[in-house]
Amino acid sequence: MTLRLYDTSARQIRDFTPLVPGCVSIYLCGATVQAAPHIGHIRSGLNFDILRRWLTYRGYDVTFVRNVTDIDDKIIAKSAEQGRPWWAIGFENERAFDHAYTSLGCLPPTYEPRATGHVPEMIAMMDALIERGHAYAADGNVYFDVRSFPGYLELSNQDLDDLRQPSGEGETGKRDPRDFALWKSARPGEPAWDTPWGPGRPGWHLECSAMAHKYLGAAFDIHGGGLDLVFPHHENEIAQAKAYGDDFAAYWLHNAWVTMSGEKMSKSLGNSVLVSEMLNHWRPLVLRYYLGTPHYRSTIEYSEEALTEAEHALARVEGFLQRAAEQVGPVAPAAEPPAEFAAAMDDDLSVPQAMAVVHTTVRQGNAALDEGDKESVAALAGQVRAMLGVLGMDPMDERWAGATGGRAEQLHTAVDSLVHLVLDQRQAARERKDYGTADAIRDRLKDAGLVIEDTPTGPRWELGQRP
Numbered sequence: 001m002t003l004r005l006y007d008t009s010a011r012q013i014r015d016f017t018p019l020v021p022g023c024v025s026i027y028l029c030g031a032t033v034q035a036a037p038h039i040g041h042i043r044s045g046l047n048f049d050i051l052r053r054w055l056t057y058r059g060y061d062v063t064f065v066r067n068v069t070d071i072d073d074k075i076i077a078k079s080a081e082q083g084r085p086w087w088a089i090g091f092e093n094e095r096a097f098d099h100a101y102t103s104l105g106c107l108p109p110t111y112e113p114r115a116t117g118h119v120p121e122m123i124a125m126m127d128a129l130i131e132r133g134h135a136y137a138a139d140g141n142v143y144f145d146v147r148s149f150p151g152y153l154e155l156s157n158q159d160l161d162d163l164r165q166p167s168g169e170g171e172t173g174k175r176d177p178r179d180f181a182l183w184k185s186a187r188p189g190e191p192a193w194d195t196p197w198g199p200g201r202p203g204w205h206l207e208c209s210a211m212a213h214k215y216l217g218a219a220f221d222i223h224g225g226g227l228d229l230v231f232p233h234h235e236n237e238i239a240q241a242k243a244y245g246d247d248f249a250a251y252w253l254h255n256a257w258v259t260m261s262g263e264k265m266s267k268s269l270g271n272s273v274l275v276s277e278m279l280n281h282w283r284p285l286v287l288r289y290y291l292g293t294p295h296y297r298s299t300i301e302y303s304e305e306a307l308t309e310a311e312h313a314l315a316r317v318e319g320f321l322q323r324a325a326e327q328v329g330p331v332a333p334a335a336e337p338p339a340e341f342a343a344a345m346d347d348d349l350s351v352p353q354a355m356a357v358v359h360t361t362v363r364q365g366n367a368a369l370d371e372g373d374k375e376s377v378a379a380l381a382g383q384v385r386a387m388l389g390v391l392g393m394d395p396m397d398e399r400w401a402g403a404t405g406g407r408a409e410q411l412h413t414a415v416d417s418l419v420h421l422v423l424d425q426r427q428a429a430r431e432r433k434d435y436g437t438a439d440a441i442r443d444r445l446k447d448a449g450l451v452i453e454d455t456p457t458g459p460r461w462e463l464g465q466r467p
Contacts (some may be wrong), residue, residue, distance in 0.1 A: 037273035040265035138173025140185025140198035223249035
């Protein structure tokens with residue numbers, strides 16, 4: 001089956017055909033590092049990590065570029081507010097993003113360019129745009145003339161006459177209020193780089209057009225980002241790049257938001273949940289499962305209940321794989337996932353349908369365990385590992401074997417020690433044939449929300465379903 005993806009620019013699902021056979025090039029708008037990441041930020045990186053993994057599984061050589069915006073109005077405002085250098089704030093938060101991506105199992109990008117490292121490329125692009133009549137300089141600023149580019153707003157499907165794009169602070173000299181800044185003149189005390197039009201700093205949109213051109217060339221396959229970037233950011237990227245002469249992206253993919261009480265998660269709204277805080281309460285693999293299993297174009301409404309459901313769903317999978325290993329020994333991932341799983345992934349990365357195949361296979365595996373059918377157990381466990389491996393969620397993979405979840409991991413370790421102490425008392429009661437005490441201990445553990453299973457290698461426990 002051909003991989004099909006929803007292209008925002010076409011407003012429909014399209015067959016995916018790469019520009020270069022056997023190779024796929026992806027540019028993902030990454031972090032603006034004015035603050036530490038919340039789970040809404042990381043969802044985008046995780047969704048495109050799954051896309052990248054699936055393309056790699058399908059045999060493509062993937063070049064994955066994810067940029068870092070390390071200078072913008074918000075970073076400068078944070079610098080003034082905190083009395084710290086802008087670059088210190090940016091680097092601190094860039095490290096926080098890197099830690100979050102790594103904790104949730106995202107593969108490192110092929111290239112991760114910073115905006116401030118590509119000012120020469122931006123100057124060259126602005127110079128060409130001015131020469132071709134698509135941009136102009138005024139008061140040390142450089143603006144893109146939106147009326148000079150006939151295709152402007154086709155991505156977001158807006159009418160230019162209805163557009164309102166207010167000027168930012170210091171953006172003087174515009175010919176049309178809808179023109180947007182390629183370069184912003186420096187205000188006193190702000191960081192600045194020298195250009196033919198005076199000292200200043202990059203506009204937010206220009207940096208991505210320049211870096212995509214440098215690392216992926218005049219044309220590449222997929223441009224990705226959050227749904228909130230369609231306008232103005234991606235719309236303006238297209239205008240700059242195509243007016244410069246690039247074909248730019250062949251497909252546009254956008255992931256939906258993580259919301260809280262129906263509102264997009266945002267630091268400015270005060271409704272964000274930091275990844276660092278989440279990792280104190282939930283295992284990283286649970287967070288990856290929670291953020292990665294909904295369809296990338298579906299909104300995730302944040303709730304503790306939804307996280308608990310994800311934890312239990314993952315526990316059912318882990319429980320089967322652990323029981324399988326106890327019965328048949330270590331099981332390697334199958335060479336290929338089931339055809340139904342692959343068909344779901346090829347259908348616009350339909351991870352929910354793919355996970356339905358995973359859970360059906362787990363149920364079949366548990367039935368085989370109950371029947372003592374070791375051959376089927378091994379085969380089904382291998383299929384489960386293969387499917388989860390493609391998604392970066394295989395709990396038996398060494399990537400997750402040593403993963404910790406802060407206080408949540410400490411709590412699990414403490415509870416595990418206490419439960420085994422109680423289980424030792426239960427076993428001692430059984431050995432002296434005091435079955436009433438043994439049963440009473442088992443019932444007390446059940447009342448505490450623990451499920452005890454006796455296996456050939458000894459008793460094991462897991463959390464039961466919460467009422």
